[in-house]
Amino acid sequence: MAAPGNSPIAIAFEGISGTGSIPTPVLLAGMLRASEKVSDLIFSPGRPPQVEIHGQLTAVEISGSSILSADDTRRIAADLIGTNKQAINTLREQGSCDVSYGLPGLARFRVNVFIQRGSCAIVMRVIPTVIPTFSSLRLPAQLEEAANVRNGIILVTGGTGSGKSSTLAALIDRINSEYCYHVLTVEDPIEFLHKHKKSTVHQRELHSDAPNFTMALRAALRQAPRVIMVGEIRDRETLEILLDAAENGHLVLSSMHTVDSSKTVERIIGTFAAAEQQSVRERLAKTFRYIMAQRLIPRNDGGDRIVVVEILKSNSRTRDCVEQGERPGRTLLDAIKASENEGMQHFDGEIAKLVRSGLVDLETGLCFASNATVLGQELAR
Numbered sequence: 001m002a003a004p005g006n007s008p009i010a011i012a013f014e015g016i017s018g019t020g021s022i023p024t025p026v027l028l029a030g031m032l033r034a035s036e037k038v039s040d041l042i043f044s045p046g047r048p049p050q051v052e053i054h055g056q057l058t059a060v061e062i063s064g065s066s067i068l069s070a071d072d073t074r075r076i077a078a079d080l081i082g083t084n085k086q087a088i089n090t091l092r093e094q095g096s097c098d099v100s101y102g103l104p105g106l107a108r109f110r111v112n113v114f115i116q117r118g119s120c121a122i123v124m125r126v127i128p129t130v131i132p133t134f135s136s137l138r139l140p141a142q143l144e145e146a147a148n149v150r151n152g153i154i155l156v157t158g159g160t161g162s163g164k165s166s167t168l169a170a171l172i173d174r175i176n177s178e179y180c181y182h183v184l185t186v187e188d189p190i191e192f193l194h195k196h197k198k199s200t201v202h203q204r205e206l207h208s209d210a211p212n213f214t215m216a217l218r219a220a221l222r223q224a225p226r227v228i229m230v231g232e233i234r235d236r237e238t239l240e241i242l243l244d245a246a247e248n249g250h251l252v253l254s255s256m257h258t259v260d261s262s263k264t265v266e267r268i269i270g271t272f273a274a275a276e277q278q279s280v281r282e283r284l285a286k287t288f289r290y291i292m293a294q295r296l297i298p299r300n301d302g303g304d305r306i307v308v309v310e311i312l313k314s315n316s317r318t319r320d321c322v323e324q325g326e327r328p329g330r331t332l333l334d335a336i337k338a339s340e341n342e343g344m345q346h347f348d349g350e351i352a353k354l355v356r357s358g359l360v361d362l363e364t365g366l367c368f369a370s371n372a373t374v375l376g377q378e379l380a381r
Helices: 024-032 072-081 087-094 141-148 164-176 213-222 236-249 261-270 274-287 315-322 332-338 347-357 362-368 373-381
Strands: 009-010 040-042 050-055 057-064 094-103 107-116 119-127 152-158 182-187 199-205 227-230 253-257 287-299 305-311
Touching: 009 107, 009 362, 024 040, 024 057, 024 094, 024 107, 057 213, 057 362, 072 087, 072 094, 072 107, 072 199, 072 362, 087 094, 087 107, 141 164, 141 287, 141 305, 152 164, 152 227, 152 236, 152 261, 152 274, 164 182, 164 227, 164 253, 164 287, 182 213, 213 227, 213 236, 236 253, 236 274, 253 261, 261 274, 261 287, 261 332, 274 315, 287 347, 305 332, 305 347, 315 332, 347 362, 362 373
Parallel strands: 009 057, 152 253, 152 287, 182 199, 182 227, 227 253
Antiparallel strands: 040 050, 040 119, 050 057, 094 107, 107 119, 287 305
């Protein structure tokens, strides 16, 4: 049942008199029944349980006791964290922690528990139990070529909730289906569960399988993987190890929270001290193969959001921009526009197509554009 607007969705639990008495697995299963399109579950004191559908929050009424107390969210958080002592310590010391949680046969979740105003709040991202494909994600067909890359770095970037993890999972699954490789992932937490196909896939989760990214990655270089996937690049040390791995012939897949290709390169270079930056530019220019930046844009008809992807590939012009830095007339955006026949594309060009086709309205398109002024002028012509 889809949520009409922001009206509450009533979920009844027979024989249960209050939110506090509902077992957490039953509560989660009931919330998932609100819609097939639930992307997140949110628990906050003073609010009812909420689900996010197509980017909009909708309250879920539970047996006439819809408002959560601080005790309710604390109890739910304790059930989700369980006996994970590392997560408990991280929550106490840093004010938030990440864990994974599963409902057997129904769903898996990436969970973030955090402290706000002295109480627990929880955000649970729903992870599909079926590994997505390029076609199911409606990704550009030319991205399938990325699965054939033998070495170097492939980055998937975008904001929170833009589908980075799903795209990485589709890439891993394609490699797993086509090549006899050893694939090793390091994730915090593990999201999609990959079965062995042609490849052998080992998945390591931070805290339960390894204490931190650095130690897991240093160990990975001794574990003979052909492909290394790191859920997210968070610091300089991780970048340094991944550059080393790519230079030594590994295929490295990872994600970053950056809005486009240019900002991704800028973030990577800026992570290092000024004296090291030219060397890092040269290393990155030699090792990067793809940078894919993603945005999810609402449709006119209120259906599933549309994924818009900027695709930067390695060629002589893009490598020069990375190595020498961007300058007037020689930017990564210029290079993408000049290389569209090689399968590259930029955000505003793709958004313009959606607006012209009527799938996205003008106001929404301009809101998600990289340069709204230029896009507006182009559409006006």
